[in-house]
Amino acid sequence: MKQIKIFHKVIAVNLANILLIVVTGFLAYHSLEQVLTKLRFVEIADGLDSSLLEMRLAEKNFFLYGEKSALSEIHSKINDSIKTIERSRPDIVRAIGEAKTARLESNLENYNRTLQEAGTGNTEAQAKVRSAGRNTMDFMNYITASERAEVNSIIAGSQRGLFFSFVLIVFTAVGVTLLLSVRVLGSLKRIEKAAHLISGGEFEKIEPEKSRDECGMAVSALLTMARELRNHEEQMIEARKLASIGILISGVSHEIGNPLNNISMLAQNFVELYDRMGRHEHIEYVKRIEDETERIQRIVKELLDFARPKKPDFREADINSVVNKSMRLVQNMISVCNIDSKMELKEDLPTVFIDEDQIQGVLINLLTNAIHASSPGDRLRLATRFNPDSARVEVEVEDTGSGISSEILPHIFDPFFTTKGAGGTGLGLFVSYGIIKNHKGEMRVKSEAGVGTCFTIELPACSRLERS
Numbered sequence: 001m002k003q004i005k006i007f008h009k010v011i012a013v014n015l016a017n018i019l020l021i022v023v024t025g026f027l028a029y030h031s032l033e034q035v036l037t038k039l040r041f042v043e044i045a046d047g048l049d050s051s052l053l054e055m056r057l058a059e060k061n062f063f064l065y066g067e068k069s070a071l072s073e074i075h076s077k078i079n080d081s082i083k084t085i086e087r088s089r090p091d092i093v094r095a096i097g098e099a100k101t102a103r104l105e106s107n108l109e110n111y112n113r114t115l116q117e118a119g120t121g122n123t124e125a126q127a128k129v130r131s132a133g134r135n136t137m138d139f140m141n142y143i144t145a146s147e148r149a150e151v152n153s154i155i156a157g158s159q160r161g162l163f164f165s166f167v168l169i170v171f172t173a174v175g176v177t178l179l180l181s182v183r184v185l186g187s188l189k190r191i192e193k194a195a196h197l198i199s200g201g202e203f204e205k206i207e208p209e210k211s212r213d214e215c216g217m218a219v220s221a222l223l224t225m226a227r228e229l230r231n232h233e234e235q236m237i238e239a240r241k242l243a244s245i246g247i248l249i250s251g252v253s254h255e256i257g258n259p260l261n262n263i264s265m266l267a268q269n270f271v272e273l274y275d276r277m278g279r280h281e282h283i284e285y286v287k288r289i290e291d292e293t294e295r296i297q298r299i300v301k302e303l304l305d306f307a308r309p310k311k312p313d314f315r316e317a318d319i320n321s322v323v324n325k326s327m328r329l330v331q332n333m334i335s336v337c338n339i340d341s342k343m344e345l346k347e348d349l350p351t352v353f354i355d356e357d358q359i360q361g362v363l364i365n366l367l368t369n370a371i372h373a374s375s376p377g378d379r380l381r382l383a384t385r386f387n388p389d390s391a392r393v394e395v396e397v398e399d400t401g402s403g404i405s406s407e408i409l410p411h412i413f414d415p416f417f418t419t420k421g422a423g424g425t426g427l428g429l430f431v432s433y434g435i436i437k438n439h440k441g442e443m444r445v446k447s448e449a450g451v452g453t454c455f456t457i458e459l460p461a462c463s464r465l466e467r468s
Contacts, residue, residue: 041095
């Protein structure tokens, strides 16, 4: 089933909230319109009430004191009230309805008729006038009180509606925000975890992402990138090995050439001097030839072990042994460049869990860089030690060569960054850094232009538990 994306969820929730706000606004506007209509009627009703009161007072003056002018005054006020109702009829009908409006008009007309009868001297007219006036007054008071009560009811209902709408909007917004936050933060944590695993080279520990929303797609893209990085890293490691072999060929050929020349000279001397030598000297010559042959075999084996492409093979190893092998492979280059080399290897170091070929490749790369940065008479130091605080075995490659400027130093581990111009690929230190990270180690550098450079490799020492 296709999963709804976070973008669509946000849009849906926002649309729902907007719709709720629009409905709430419409209901509030409708309630306000009703209140205003009722209030306009109440204003009209207040004016009619005042006129009715004056009519009743004039009515008493007419019956008690016989003031003829009072009767005409009442007729005038009734006509004014009827005209007021006619002018404001749409507002009054909206407020109290057609039936009540018609009844109000009927009461006023009835009141007016009874007053006319009273003016003719009808003796029963007085009771009818008072009854009509009282009915008109009572009905006006009734509808006025009803409209005031309805106004209060509308206002109270609007308050409740607005309150519940506000609570619902806030609850929806907060609830959805929390849900989305949990979803997004969860994905960000998975991305962070994957990034840490990638930085540590632990690609196989990255779990696949099942979610198909934006966060899930981001995690999946990160996983794809991690797999591609792993593939490219392995390719670059092998490419760097081949490049290192090309650099070492001249030195290795010289290393092999020396024992071959010695074997040739020993063989020639052995043939020429065979008859004049005793048995002991014969054996000595043959042993020397055998030693030179073993020397060639050792050089070839170490070169093949380094160059042969294979998957990482982590094993418990002695770091001093790896350092010695690496130093032997570059010794001829050191001699040709007239560089003073020194090894300071601490004894009884803890073993390390490494791929010897990869670590050897890293050391050869650092040693080769140090040689290229040095001039005749410069010093090269290769040292090992154990740091009890970090429980790590450390290897230092230090030279007194040209050094690295402070502007360049932060970028030396970047891919394709090189200070050798067209003569470098910019992958050596990048690949070496990745190899050390894959070994759960660290590589750091200190350098000063014109003074020299020191690379330090830290590798976790094997614990006693790991050895057992």
